[in-house]
Amino acid sequence: MHVSLDTLSLATTEPIQVLDITDRVRACCAASGLRDGLVTVISRHTTARVNLNEREAQLQRDMVTFLKRLVPRDGDYLHNLAPVDDRDNAHSHLLGLFINASETIPVVDGELLLGGWQSLFFIELDGPRAERSVTLRFVGEA
Helix, strand or coil: CEEEEEEEEECCCCCCEEEECHHHHHHHHHHHCCCEEEEEEEECCCCEEEEEEECCHHHHHHHHHHHHHHCCCCCCCHHHHCCCCCCCCHHHHHHHCCCCCEEEEEEECCEECCCCCEEEEEEECCCCCCCEEEEEEEEEEC
16 A cells, blocks of 8 residues: 655645645646545645636636625634634634645546546645645555
């Protein structure tokens, strides 16, 4: 059984940002040597998530607009009265309730088994942030 761990380092430049990490995860998958199994991609942040969706520029803009409307930054949130890290980011934590922290993707013949329109995204909910990361756990047969 093959088991390995990898990490992708990221930086974000916008308060809410959708970053396509598909190619980077594919490269890590190839480097891992995994032939058949699973990769779990997890954001270990409470204000950033991962998601499978379609990569299309206008849709990605729509995603950001939707998230901003769903939970406005300027809401009356108790968390912002005493923020732990000096960031008024209650809205970011609340948005995280609606998006997965992780995605698990099958790996078949060394390739991610994604649909024709699927891409893997890192979704920043509390940016900009100079240091973010996702962890990749590969499990299966090499």
